[in-house]
Amino acid sequence: MKLKVYADRMSQPSRAILIFCKVNGIDFEEIKIELMKRQQFSPEFKEVNAMGKVPAIVDGKFKLFESHAILIYIACAFPGVADHWYPNDLFKRAKIHSVLDWHHSNLRFGAAKFVLNSILGTALGIPLNPQAAAEAEKILSASLQKIESFWLKGNGRFLLGSNQPSIADLSLVCEIMQLEVLDEKDRIRILGPHKKVQQWIEDTKLATRPHFDEVHKILFKIKEYLHKQPSAGASSDSKPPLQSKM
Amino acid sequence: MKLKVYADRMSQPSRAILIFCKVNGIDFEEIKIELMKRQQFSPEFKEVNAMGKVPAIVDGKFKLFESHAILIYIACAFPGVADHWYPNDLFKRAKIHSVLDWHHSNLRFGAAKFVLNSILGTALGIPLNPQAAAEAEKILSASLQKIESFWLKGNGRFLLGSNQPSIADLSLVCEIMQLEVLDEKDRIRILGPHKKVQQWIEDTKLATRPHFDEVHKILFKIKEYLHKQPSAGASSDSKPPLQSKM
Numbered sequence: 001m002k003l004k005v006y007a008d009r010m011s012q013p014s015r016a017i018l019i020f021c022k023v024n025g026i027d028f029e030e031i032k033i034e035l036m037k038r039q040q041f042s043p044e045f046k047e048v049n050a051m052g053k054v055p056a057i058v059d060g061k062f063k064l065f066e067s068h069a070i071l072i073y074i075a076c077a078f079p080g081v082a083d084h085w086y087p088n089d090l091f092k093r094a095k096i097h098s099v100l101d102w103h104h105s106n107l108r109f110g111a112a113k114f115v116l117n118s119i120l121g122t123a124l125g126i127p128l129n130p131q132a133a134a135e136a137e138k139i140l141s142a143s144l145q146k147i148e149s150f151w152l153k154g155n156g157r158f159l160l161g162s163n164q165p166s167i168a169d170l171s172l173v174c175e176i177m178q179l180e181v182l183d184e185k186d187r188i189r190i191l192g193p194h195k196k197v198q199q200w201i202e203d204t205k206l207a208t209r210p211h212f213d214e215v216h217k218i219l220f221k222i223k224e225y226l227h228k229q230p231s232a233g234a235s236s237d238s239k240p241p242l243q244s245k246m
Numbered sequence: 247m248k249l250k251v252y253a254d255r256m257s258q259p260s261r262a263i264l265i266f267c268k269v270n271g272i273d274f275e276e277i278k279i280e281l282m283k284r285q286q287f288s289p290e291f292k293e294v295n296a297m298g299k300v301p302a303i304v305d306g307k308f309k310l311f312e313s314h315a316i317l318i319y320i321a322c323a324f325p326g327v328a329d330h331w332y333p334n335d336l337f338k339r340a341k342i343h344s345v346l347d348w349h350h351s352n353l354r355f356g357a358a359k360f361v362l363n364s365i366l367g368t369a370l371g372i373p374l375n376p377q378a379a380a381e382a383e384k385i386l387s388a389s390l391q392k393i394e395s396f397w398l399k400g401n402g403r404f405l406l407g408s409n410q411p412s413i414a415d416l417s418l419v420c421e422i423m424q425l426e427v428l429d430e431k432d433r434i435r436i437l438g439p440h441k442k443v444q445q446w447i448e449d450t451k452l453a454t455r456p457h458f459d460e461v462h463k464i465l466f467k468i469k470e471y472l473h474k475q476p477s478a479g480a481s482s483d484s485k486p487p488l489q490s491k492m
Contacts, residue, residue, distance in 0.1 A: 050396050051348070062337055069343035076336055090322055091308055097315035102297070104350035150296050 003028040003074075004058040006048055008035045009218040012112075013067030014055040016174040020071055020167065022211035024081045036124075068100045071167040084164035095160050099151060099168040107147070107175055110140030115178050118186060119226055141190060147172070148194045157203045165207045173204040177216055181223045249274040249320075250304040252294055254281045255464040258358075259313030260301040262420040266317055266413065268457035270327045282369075314346045317413040330410035341406050345397060345414040353393070353421055356386030361424050364432060368475055369468070387436060393418070394440045403449045411453045419450040423462055427469045 005021060005028050007014035021028045033039045033054050040052045049056035049065040056065040059077065064070055075086035087093055113136035117129040147159075154161025158169045176197070179187050191198060205212045251267060251274050253260035267274045279285045279300050286298045295302035295311040302311040305323065310316055321332035333339055359382035363375045393405075400407025404415045422443070425433050437444060451458045 051392065062340075064340055064344055066344040066347035068347050069340055072343055073336070073340040076340075090319070094308075094310055094315055094319040094322075097318055098310055098312045101312035101314045101346075101350070104347070105355070109351070146297065 001060050004031055005029065006031045006033050006045065006054055006056045006058075008033050008040075008054050009215060010035060010222065011054050012174045012178050013171070015177070015215050016067055016167075016171050017055045017057070017070055017074075018215050019174070019208055019211045020074060020085070020170055022215070023208045024074075024078065024085070026074065026078050026080070068103075068167070068171060071171065075167060082164075084162065085167050087166070092160070096166050096168045099159055100171060103168075103172055103175070106139065107143040107172060110136050110138075110143050111175050111178060114140050114190075115181060119182060120222075122229055123222070123226060137190065141193075144176075144190070144194045144197055147200075148196045152196045152200055158200065165204055169200070169204050170208065173201050176201060177219060180216075180219045181226055183227070247306050250277055251275065252277045252279050252291065252300055252302045252304075254279050254286075254300050255461060256281060256468065257300050258420045258424050259417070261423070261461045262313055262413075262417050263301045263303070263316055263320075264461050265420070265454050265457050266320060266331070266416055268461070269454045270320075270324065270331070272320065272324050272326070314349075314413070314417060317417065321413060328410075330408065330412060332413050338406070342412050342414045345405055346417060349414075349418055349421070352385065353389040353418060356382050356384075356389050357421050357424060360386050360436075361427060365428060365472055366468075369472060383436065390422075390436070390440045390443055393446075394442045398442045398446055404446065411450055415446070415450050416454065419447050422447060423465060426462075426465045427472055429473070 003021070003026060005017055007018055007030060009015055009018070018030060020026075033045055035054070039045060040049075040054055045056075046052060048058060048063060051065060053065060055067055055070060056063065057070050057073070059073075064073055072086055075081045086096065114133055116124075116126070117133035117136060119128070121128045151159045156162045158165045159172070160166070160168075162169075176191075179191060182190075249267070249272060251263055253264055253276060255261055255264070264276060266272075279291055281300070285291060286295075286300055291302075292298060294304060294309060297311060299311060301313055301316060302309065303316050303319075305319075310319055318332055321327045332342065360379055362370075362372065363379035363382060365374070367374045397405045402408045404411045405418070406412070406414075408415075422437075425437060428436075
């Protein structure tokens with residue numbers, strides 16, 4: 001039975017799973033769960049993931065959610081996945097776990113909160129909150145600085161000084177890619193100072209082409225939609241919610 | 247060379263690592279990094295963990311931080327650790343990763359934010375924030391409910407229906423244990439409705455005795471200190487910061 005991936009391409013961890021499966025030639029079925037239509041709360045999807053979140057997978061009788069756990073499972077369960085994605089080596093693997101754990105309360109927390117409170121809330125019917133956005137920007141910028149100065153140190157093009165990407169590169173780069181929906185001045189202010197991060201994003205795109213660009217197309221549609229809306233400072237109550245164009 | 251564990255017993259992930267090493271008979275050295283004295287920012291400790299956080303380990307030349315990554319590393323690197331802590335089985339291991347990943351943005355986020363904003367801030371010179379505490383309580387209570395109804399479902403005494411504890415049981419129970427420092431009325435309101443969670447905490451204590459109680463002694467000293475202070479509603483600026491009694 002084919003692997004089923006329940007995903008919404010608007011969600012950055014969903015995109016990471018989809019790209020990973022495509023890059024590794026895994027035979028899978030993408031099942032769209034549209035967050036804008038609240039399909040993650042449907043009784044059918046609750047059977048897949050009682051937490052009501054995407055991404056989630058079903059592999060035969062086995063169900064799993066949480067994107068890092070899914071990436072690790074797929075890397076281990078499907079024999080065609082090259083070792084560099086999730087090395088067998090105890091020490092390399094431990095470092096990848098460390099990056100992935102760090103991701104949760106740092107890069108993910110800062111990026112998701114900033115995007116929600118500075119622009120995406122508009123599409124979700126949630127009022128924008130400039131103070132929350134400012135707090136989130138501090139965490140986001142500090143996280144990018146740590147990636148630049150610590151996780152990307154060494155001569156390799158990828159995290160932990162590696163010359164080939166791991167699941168951590170894919171997960172973190174997909175997280176950062178959501179900044180594409182921001183106003184250009186915000187995006188440039190936040191990403192501009194981090195030249196190594198910018199190069200690493202390009203290297204990760206290159207290493208996962210053409211799937212990376214294909215799966216990320218939706219972001220540019222969202223950006224177009226968001227920037228057609230009245231200015232971000234206004235109350236968002238009167239704006240129609242964004243319909244996913246997947 | 248002996249494994250070095252850099253920890254402050256006031257930190258719940260530090261306690262999880264210490265208990266895990268002791269229960270599994272691992273020969274290690276506990277190196278105290280006192281958060282109250284800001285020792286995590288010392289140049290010496292920055293050589294161990296550039297992020298300035300505990301716990302961290304050094305095993306020979308290998309350095310690692312993030313508690314989940316450390317638990318997995320120790321379980322794999324030290325041959326004496328029983329399989330139930332971090333099973334070799336692909337599916338069981340994947341489920342443990344899923345619990346650990348879920349922990350970050352749910353139980354950990356809610357518990358740490360609630361404790362900080364309802365009482366611990368007093369000792370850290372940070373003003374208490376009842377609104378932030380109320381928001382955190384929602385996340386904490388929802389997380390405990392998910393543990394009760396989802397992660398503890400099945401007939402086993404531990405997470406995922408298991409009859410023996412895994413690193414996920416230890417990590418999550420240590421997180422919940424910090425609620426011991428709360429006012430009794432807060433602790434009872436939050437934990438009271440979750441009978442299975444209470445039984446699971448007792449079962450995890452039993453499975454890791456006497457080390458669990460020994461490592462947690464500090465919590466009761468902190469509680470005693472905090473509850474001798476003027477009432478929590480007042481500004482904490484004038485109170486002397488808590489000195490660790492480790």
